[in-house]
Amino acid sequence: MQLWQERLKQQKNSGMTIAAWCEQNQITQSQFYYWQKKLTVSSHEPDSVIVPLSMPSFPMALVIETPCGYRISVNDASAMALMPQLIRCLP
CATH class of the missing domain: 1.10.10 (Arc Repressor Mutant, subunit A)
Structure with a gap:
């Protein structure tokens, strides 16, 4: 590297x-x-990812937008567990 x-x-x-x-x-x-x-x-990998201890009830969506134009929308509480891995993949 x-x-x-x-x-x-x-x-x-x-x-x-x-x-x-x-x-x-x-x-x-x-x-x-x-x-x-x-x-x-x-x-650009973060040193740590903050995951809230309690999630709001869905259908409320969590939306993350990056300066590069990526938009991630999470509408399911079970998908939240994948967010740290997904964030590490973003440019």
Whole structure:
């Protein structure tokens, strides 16, 4: 992971397009984008997730919107247990 963090930083600082940088460094673009996404997701993982001890009665919905445009709506109390894993996956 540390190697790819450094590679992503080198590409950004190079001023080159991703395609040109990958070609120069003999790295496929698919590898580059895979690690870019993987490291972006892992860098946004929260240290902890707060889960309320008591949930409001449904059909009230819990809605989470992210700056990236994702919208998550939970309408079922049993789905609440999956929220920590789902939040970790968001960019």
